[in-house]
Amino acid sequence: MPDIEKLQKIANQVRRDIVRMVNGAKSGHPGGSLGCADFLTALYFEVLDHDPKKFNMDAKEEDIFFLSNGHISPAFYSVLARSGYFELSELASFRKLYSRLQGHPSVAKNTPGIRIASGSLGQGLSVGIGAANAKKLNKDSKLIYVLMGDGELEEGQVWEAAMYASAKKVDNLIAVVDYNGKQIDGPTDEVLSLGNLKAKWEAFDWEVLEINGNDMPAVVSALHEAKGKSGKGKPVVILMKTEMGMGIDFMMGTHKWHGSAPNDEQTHAALSQLTETLGDY
Amino acid sequence: MKEIKIIDYKDTRSGFGEGLLELGRNNENVVALCADLIGSLKMDAFVAAYPERFFQIGIAEANMIGIAAGLTIGGKIPFTGTFANFSTGRVYDQIRQTVAYSNKNVKICASHAGVTLGEDGATHQILEDIGLMKMLPNMTVINTCDFNQTKAATIAIAAHVGPVYLRFGRPKVANFTLPDQNFKIGKAELIHEGTDVSIFATGHLVWQAIEAGHKLAEKGINAEIINIHTIKPLDEEAILKSIAKTSCVVTAEEHMRHGGLGDSIAQLLARRNPTPMEMVAVDDRFGQSGTPDELLTAYGLDADHIVNSTETVLKRK
Numbered sequence: 001m002p003d004i005e006k007l008q009k010i011a012n013q014v015r016r017d018i019v020r021m022v023n024g025a026k027s028g029h030p031g032g033s034l035g036c037a038d039f040l041t042a043l044y045f046e047v048l049d050h051d052p053k054k055f056n057m058d059a060k061e062e063d064i065f066f067l068s069n070g071h072i073s074p075a076f077y078s079v080l081a082r083s084g085y086f087e088l089s090e091l092a093s094f095r096k097l098y099s100r101l102q103g104h105p106s107v108a109k110n111t112p113g114i115r116i117a118s119g120s121l122g123q124g125l126s127v128g129i130g131a132a133n134a135k136k137l138n139k140d141s142k143l144i145y146v147l148m149g150d151g152e153l154e155e156g157q158v159w160e161a162a163m164y165a166s167a168k169k170v171d172n173l174i175a176v177v178d179y180n181g182k183q184i185d186g187p188t189d190e191v192l193s194l195g196n197l198k199a200k201w202e203a204f205d206w207e208v209l210e211i212n213g214n215d216m217p218a219v220v221s222a223l224h225e226a227k228g229k230s231g232k233g234k235p236v237v238i239l240m241k242t243e244m245g246m247g248i249d250f251m252m253g254t255h256k257w258h259g260s261a262p263n264d265e266q267t268h269a270a271l272s273q274l275t276e277t278l279g280d281y
Numbered sequence: 282m283k284e285i286k287i288i289d290y291k292d293t294r295s296g297f298g299e300g301l302l303e304l305g306r307n308n309e310n311v312v313a314l315c316a317d318l319i320g321s322l323k324m325d326a327f328v329a330a331y332p333e334r335f336f337q338i339g340i341a342e343a344n345m346i347g348i349a350a351g352l353t354i355g356g357k358i359p360f361t362g363t364f365a366n367f368s369t370g371r372v373y374d375q376i377r378q379t380v381a382y383s384n385k386n387v388k389i390c391a392s393h394a395g396v397t398l399g400e401d402g403a404t405h406q407i408l409e410d411i412g413l414m415k416m417l418p419n420m421t422v423i424n425t426c427d428f429n430q431t432k433a434a435t436i437a438i439a440a441h442v443g444p445v446y447l448r449f450g451r452p453k454v455a456n457f458t459l460p461d462q463n464f465k466i467g468k469a470e471l472i473h474e475g476t477d478v479s480i481f482a483t484g485h486l487v488w489q490a491i492e493a494g495h496k497l498a499e500k501g502i503n504a505e506i507i508n509i510h511t512i513k514p515l516d517e518e519a520i521l522k523s524i525a526k527t528s529c530v531v532t533a534e535e536h537m538r539h540g541g542l543g544d545s546i547a548q549l550l551a552r553r554n555p556t557p558m559e560m561v562a563v564d565d566r567f568g569q570s571g572t573p574d575e576l577l578t579a580y581g582l583d584a585d586h587i588v589n590s591t592e593t594v595l596k597r598k
Contacts, residue, residue, distance in 0.1 A: 058356050066351075107383050115354050117383045120374050126344045127379055130351020130359075133336065137312070138355055157375070160344035168336075 002046050002220045009277040010082060011041040011216065015247045016274045017078035017091055017281060023267040025095035028103070031257040032149060033075035035180050035214070035242035039147070042219045044079040047227070049142060052084035055112035063142045064131055066116055068124020069149035069178065070104035071259070077101050081281070085113035088281040122155025124148060125175060129165050132173045143230055147176045151183030154192050159204070165235040166205035174226045175206075175237040178213065180244040182255035197239060206237045213240030248273050282473060282498040285491055291428035291456045293449035293485075294392040298323025300435025301360060301390075305331045308358065311439055314349055315362045316342045321451075322362035322392050342367045343375050349387045350379035358439055359387050365394035365448055366407035373413060380444045381417040388438050389414075393451045394424075395535035396563070396580050397485055397573035406568035412540020414446040415513040421466060422513040424448040424534075424542075426487035428456040430510060433464035441466055448484065450535075452573040455488045467511045469519035475505035478591050479523040482533040483509045483542045486561070486582060490533050493587035504591065512542050517549055524550070529594045530558040533587050535577075538562035557597035559590035 014037045022028035044050075048063045067076050074094065081088045086100070093099035100111040104119030116127050128146035135142060152158065165173055177197070185191050194200075201208045207229050211222040219240070226236045244258065245251025248270045251262075262270055304311040305327050313327050314336040328335045338345040342363055349359035361368065368391035369376070380387045391410065398406045415422045421443060425431040431449045438445045458470075472487065473494055482490035487508045494504045505523050509516065524530060530550070532543035543560035550556050563580050577583040 057354060059354065060356075064354065116350060116385075117378050120378045123343075123347050123375055123379055126347020126375075127351040127354075129344075130348035131354045132351070133348065134352045134355025134357050137334070137357065140355070157341075157343040157347065160339075160341035161347065164338065164341065164344055164348070167339075 004216050007041055007045055008216050010045055011037045012274055013278040014041055014075060014078045016271060016276060018074040019267055019270045021074045021091055021094040022261045026261050027095055028074055028261055029071040029259045031244040033072040034246045035244045036072055036075050036178050038216050039213050039219050039240060040075050040079045042223060044083045046220055047223045055085055057115060060140055061142060065145045066124045066128050067105055067147055068118055069152050070118030073105055080113035091281045121152040122157040125158055125161035128173055129161055129170050132170050135172055144173045150177055150179045150194060151188055153194060162204040169233050170235050171231055171233050173235045177239050178242055179239050180242045182244045184258050186255055201237050207234045209238045211240055213242040214246050282494050285457050287455045287457050289456050290453045292453050293425055293428055293431040295323045296428040296431030297390055297435050297449055298326060300432040302326045303436060304439050308439055310356055310358045312352055312357045313360045314338055314345050316340055316345050318363050324362050342372045346372045346375040347379055350385045353385040360390050362390050364405060365391035365410045366405055369410040369413045370407060377417060381419045384419045386442055388445045390447045392449055394448045395450060396568045396576040397450050397452050399573050400570050402570040403567040408537040408563050411512055411536050419444055421445045423511050424484040425510050426484060426508055427458050429460050430458045433462045437464040437466060450485055454485055467514045467516055469516035470508040472508050473506040475503040477503045477527060478529050478531060479505045479527045480531045481507050481509050481546060485535050486533040489584045490587055492584035496588050497591055509542055512545055515545050520546060521553060524554060524556050529598045530556055531590045531594055533561040535582055536562055538564055557594050559594040561587050561590050
């Protein structure tokens with residue numbers, strides 16, 4: 001049985017890391033990062049079969065996660081550090097000159113835990129399909145996970161990949177959509193409505209799960225359910241409803257914190273809403 | 282000028298197809314991807330022999346580049362095949378982020394480059410691809426001259442770790458380099474030793490340069506002809522060595538003057554040894570329909586234009 005309380009404590013600490021990293025860099029994307037903290041925590045601390053101490057690019061006999069919406073790098077870097085890929089203290093270098101923790105994920109500096117650059121949107125699902133195909137060729141039964149933003153689904157390449165994955169039965173692939181309904185310019189319904197997103201993925205012949213991505217037990221059980229549906233001829237997508245800015249009252253219910261950093265006063269106010277559970281970096 | 286024997290007339294893309302088949306036989310990590318152009322890319326034999334290592338992507342080149350990048354994670358060596366236009370311009374950002382910046386071991390193999398694509402016209406005749414690819418850090422850029430060289434290069438790039446752009450073409454052209462040659466990435470290839478002018482050519486225009494060399498010899502001009510099959514990394518020392526002898530340069534390529542081989546050599550000479558230079562290349566315009574030979578003439582890329590440019594540059598010596 002998963003220790004939900006422990007996962008929630010980690011997610012809470014990840015949120016503190018996100019706020020402090022973005023404040024420290026005076027730039028970055030806190031909104032989506034906070035919204036995905038629960039999912040990334042559940043994935044890295046409960047679901048992924050991986051070996052953080054022995055990072056290697058090929059990840060044979062390991063599960064692989066790709067972050068397609070690279071701008072939520074603060075959440076990604078926090079879970080990587082807290083699961084042991086690199087020292088926690090390195091989080092302080094986020095977005096600084098010569099740092100391995102670039103504004104958007106990069107492999108140019110050999111950062112443990114990162115296998116592809118992302119930031120220019122819409123490309124991660126294709127990369128995930130490639131890695132899934134490599135696993136099949138290598139007779140490796142482990143899985144590929146890809147996280148995308150919902151605004152990112154406006155990119156055409158996502159649908160090229162969606163069409164390919166079902167047509168070619170890439171069934172060792174679990175895609176997750178951060179369905180927070182917001183993007184830089186405003187609500188997705190106003191910028192470019194996604195319409196009936198579930199029907200769209202079903203029409204592309206994917207297995208579709210819908211969950212509340214900020215409900216830790218629901219996230220854990222959906223990930224296990226998705227794993228159970230793998231290997232049956234269809235790719236699986238989890239449409240994960242989240243709240244942008246989750247955990248900090250003044251960052252929720254708005255798209256305004258998608259890509260802006262809190263100042264010191266706002267950071268103090270934000271951190272007062274998040275208990276330090278595992279020690280700040 | 283010494284005679285350079287033509288073995289036969291073949292398309293360079295068939296050299297790619299044969300090289301890929303040989304790789305399939307000898308390297309189980311080699312996989313191939315195609316965006317609905319198996320026949321045009323001459324990938325049929327690989328598809329038939331190694332269906333489990335072939336991925337038909339459909340008409341979705343962006344997805345193809347991403348899938349290729351992903352296949353490298355797990356140790357595969359993916360070769361993507363489509364037309365040069367759809368291999369570069371259409372997917373520039375995908376190549377930039379997931380192949381070049383991510384330094385993935387993807388081989389982007391591009392046929393139907395340049396005006397010699399022929400009748401399909403400008404939408405398909407990319408003349409900017411060398412420039413696009415050579416500007417990307419980590420990317421190696423190769424433009425082979427004939428069937429034998431394309432086959433050898435296809436095999437050689439599998440052994441090179443890192444992103445490669447391999448450019449070749451559609452029409453049957455003179456096949457004159459050695460079969461089973463030892464293709465060395467980044468090494469200029471001396472075709473004919475001369476003293477009066479250095480002609481640096483790439484791709485289909487290497488043969489045009491050889492024909493120009495014969496015409497120049499009749500006029501008493503002894504041209505040095507060098508095949509620059511690797512545009513990046515450029516064999517700077519071989520180029521400078523030739524120029525030290527000849528003191529003038531003509532470059533020849535089936536590409537836009539901006540961003541091509543001539544552009545790379547001009548930058549080298551400006552820094553290291555300013556030298557009179559002429560460039561045989563397309564002058565800031567799009568292609569159009571026609572036969573390959575008609576187009577080479579109409580766009581100023583044939584042997585006669587190389588002769589004219591040589592006579593011009595000799596006057597500036």
